[in-house]
Amino acid sequence: MYRQDGHDLFVIDGHMHFWDANPENWRTKYGESWIKCFYAFHSSLSPAEEVWPFEKFCRYGEAVLVDDLFRNGYVDMGILNSTYLYEFYKNGFNSHSQNNVIKTKYPDRFLLCGSFDPRDEAAGIDAFRGMMADYPINGLKLYTAEWKDGSRGWRLNDPWAYKYLALAQELGIKNIHVHKGPTVYPLSADAFDVHDVDYAATDFPELNFIVEHVGLPRLDDFCWIAAQESNVYAGLSVAMAFVHLRPRYFGEIIANLLFWLGPDKLCFGSDYAIWSPKWLIEKFMAYELPDDLKQEYHVDLTLDVKRKILGENMARLYGIDVAAQAAILGRDGIGAKLAG
Amino acid sequence: MPRNVPCDFPPGYDGTAILQRLERVLDPELDESILHLGFVGALTVRAGHADVALRLPTDWCAVNFAYLMAEDVRHALLTVAGIRRVTVRLGDHCAAAEIETAVNDGRNFADAFAGEGAGSLAALRLTFQRKGFFGRQERLLRELRAAGHSPETICALRLGDASAENGTVVIRRPGGTPVESGPAAVLRRYLERRAELGLDCAGTAPLIVDLDGEPLSAERLEAYYETVRTVRVAMEANGSFCRALLSLRHANAAAPP
Numbered sequence: 011m012y013r014q015d016g017h018d019l020f021v022i023d024g025h026m027h028f029w030d031a032n033p034e035n036w037r038t039k040y041g042e043s044w045i046k047c048f049y050a051f052h053s054s055l056s057p058a059e060e061v062w063p064f065e066k067f068c069r070y071g072e073a074v075l076v077d078d079l080f081r082n083g084y085v086d087m088g089i090l091n092s093t094y095l096y097e098f099y100k101n102g103f104n105s106h107s108q109n110n111v112i113k114t115k116y117p118d119r120f121l122l123c124g125s126f127d128p129r130d131e132a133a134g135i136d137a138f139r140g141m142m143a144d145y146p147i148n149g150l151k152l153y154t155a156e157w158k159d160g161s162r163g164w165r166l167n168d169p170w171a172y173k174y175l176a177l178a179q180e181l182g183i184k185n186i187h188v189h190k191g192p193t194v195y196p197l198s199a200d201a202f203d204v205h206d207v208d209y210a211a212t213d214f215p216e217l218n219f220i221v222e223h224v225g226l227p228r229l230d231d232f233c234w235i236a237a238q239e240s241n242v243y244a245g246l247s248v249a250m251a252f253v254h255l256r257p258r259y260f261g262e263i264i265a266n267l268l269f270w271l272g273p274d275k276l277c278f279g280s281d282y283a284i285w286s287p288k289w290l291i292e293k294f295m296a297y298e299l300p301d302d303l304k305q306e307y308h309v310d311l312t313l314d315v316k317r318k319i320l321g322e323n324m325a326r327l328y329g330i331d332v333a334a335q336a337a338i339l340g341r342d343g344i345g346a347k348l349a350g
Numbered sequence: 351m352p353r354n355v356p357c358d359f360p361p362g363y364d365g366t367a368i369l370q371r372l373e374r375v376l377d378p379e380l381d382e383s384i385l386h387l388g389f390v391g392a393l394t395v396r397a398g399h400a401d402v403a404l405r406l407p408t409d410w411c412a413v414n415f416a417y418l419m420a421e422d423v424r425h426a427l428l429t430v431a432g433i434r435r436v437t438v439r440l441g442d443h444c445a446a447a448e449i450e451t452a453v454n455d456g457r458n459f460a461d462a463f464a465g466e467g468a469g470s471l472a473a474l475r476l477t478f479q480r481k482g483f484f485g486r487q488e489r490l491l492r493e494l495r496a497a498g499h500s501p502e503t504i505c506a507l508r509l510g511d512a513s514a515e516n517g518t519v520v521i522r523r524p525g526g527t528p529v530e531s532g533p534a535a536v537l538r539r540y541l542e543r544r545a546e547l548g549l550d551c552a553g554t555a556p557l558i559v560d561l562d563g564e565p566l567s568a569e570r571l572e573a574y575y576e577t578v579r580t581v582r583v584a585m586e587a588n589g590s591f592c593r594a595l596l597s598l599r600h601a602n603a604a605a606p607p
Contacts, residue, residue: 043444047410051591054598227379227587230481230580256590262583270580 012084020321020332023088023287025222025247025279028112029104031068041098052284055251060289070283072112080344083287089121091151110145118338123151128170129158142181149185167209175214185327191223191248204231211239218327223248233270247279253293261303268309277324358394371426378418380589381482398434400427405441407596413445418471420453484581486540491575493532501568510553
């Protein structure tokens with residue numbers, strides 16, 4: 011909960027990770043490249059005093075995460091964006107089963123994302139049903155750029171992706187987080203092209219598609235699609251980080267998103283542990299859209315809009331009653347301690 | 351002329367031409383000169399052989415874009431009088447060996463990276479030339495609007511109505527007073543890209559045209575501007591990442607071991 015001027019803002023971190031990038035878990039040199047690439051984003055865009063040693067960044071563990079999100083970072087709930095990368099990491103980077111360890115300890119604090127890979131075709135259907143049956147899966151995280159058996163990626167409108175999306179919907183899934191963001195070596199830039207979201211969003215109008223990282227740097231393509239499709243939402247992680255180093259540019263991104271999508275479709279995410287919610291949220295709450303941008307775009311980043319972005323929009327997507335959930339969280343181990 | 355490029359030339363060699371050509375090589379995604387971005391780490395010329403050490407922001411900059419820049423450097427420098435051979439080096443880049451071998455041998459990307467689903471670089475280049483057109487045009491439109499020109503005036507302007515005088519764009523319309531309308535570089539960059547895309551650049555052609563070379567109506571101008579504005583902001587995203595990552599690399603290089 012973030013408190014400002016007597017107002018309580020319920021915070022859902024729509025994009026966070028509980029990853030294991032310890033060298034023992036690297037399967038190939040790409041396991042190392044991957045986490046070093048993340049670390050470069052962390053080091054170059056975080057305030058200097060927030061930069062971690064590389065060793066801690068590889069594996070920070072549960073206690074650090076709980077402190078950084080819930081005790082110090084204003085976050086009420088986090089969405090575990092499971093990411094598998096089995097070709098790079100022996101046990102996966104942060105699979106749903108790895109993530110479920112922390113979800114089990116704090117069931118009301120986390121929403122757990124599962125996933126599917128359409129390249130598994132028919133052979134993966136049973137495993138997908140098994141995951142849905144065995145784990146408390148709240149949403150899906152899809153990673154179209156993931157490597158598999160020589161393939162460098164897939165698209166949301168591939169025939170087998172549609173079969174999995176239909177099955178997910180049948181099994182009660184409502185929200186699909188899709189990673190569309192900056193190129194992360196060694197993944198291919200083309201696999202992050204956002205146009206496939208357009209097809210899937212049209213053909214699955216009952217599902218919501220949260221485009222993580224707002225397609226950056228393909229913000230323009232994302233805006234055209236999200237302005238047109240009522241079920242396409244903006245996941246703000248990565249974009250958030252600019253609030254520190256490039257505040258003017260951050261304002262331009264927010265102004266464009268508000269202009270094309272409006273205030274009800276933007277959702278906060280930290281991409282923890284690349285960046286930490288505490289400083290992101292503090293700087294975001296202190297941030298005011300420059301007057302010239304307000305005038306040019308006819309939008310504003312008011313306290314009400316910030317409240318929507320920080321939690322209310324995502325709560326609506328997941329059917330969370332903010333007041334009731336806040337009451338529940340106030341009584342769990344973390345909440346009781348914060349209140350005391 | 352950009353500074354901070356360590357150059358090693360033979361005694362008496364005038365490096366102006368070679369630096370000018372190098373300056374015109376762009377990072378296609380950022381639509382900015384690789385010299386201004388600090389991507390050129392060193393330049394050596396010896397007996398008609400130019401050796402260029404590129405220094406991209408990270409070791410994992412996208413391979414296709416890295417290839418494009420390396421290839422553009424080679425082509426650019428081979429047009430300089432007296433340069434007969436060009437060697438481009440990529441330092442610690444993850445695909446340095448493959449890119450250097452292919453580019454320095456004059457091979458194309460699809461052959462060098464067959465099996466990676468790499469595809470043609472020509473399509474990629476065109477996509478970013480077109481995005482760059484919008485980005486450059488947005489800056490010009492912004493200046494024209496800020497100078498007080500109405501949508502009707504902006505759409506009626508001919509290319510010959512705009513001129514660069516003492517570093518400033520001056521708009522002269524028949525019967526009207528001249529209006530200063532922003533930095534000359536904004537107009538120059540727009541016209542350069544317009545010419546590269548093969549659009550009509552005659553003095554009688556409309557100043558503001560879309561990618562098909564069609565003029566805009568005053569009614570359409572606002573919606574068009576809202577669109578190109580977002581393209582420009584999107585293009586700056588990667589520039590922001592690149593600058594942040596490049597400054598980190600420089601800071602690390604400067605730090606004692």
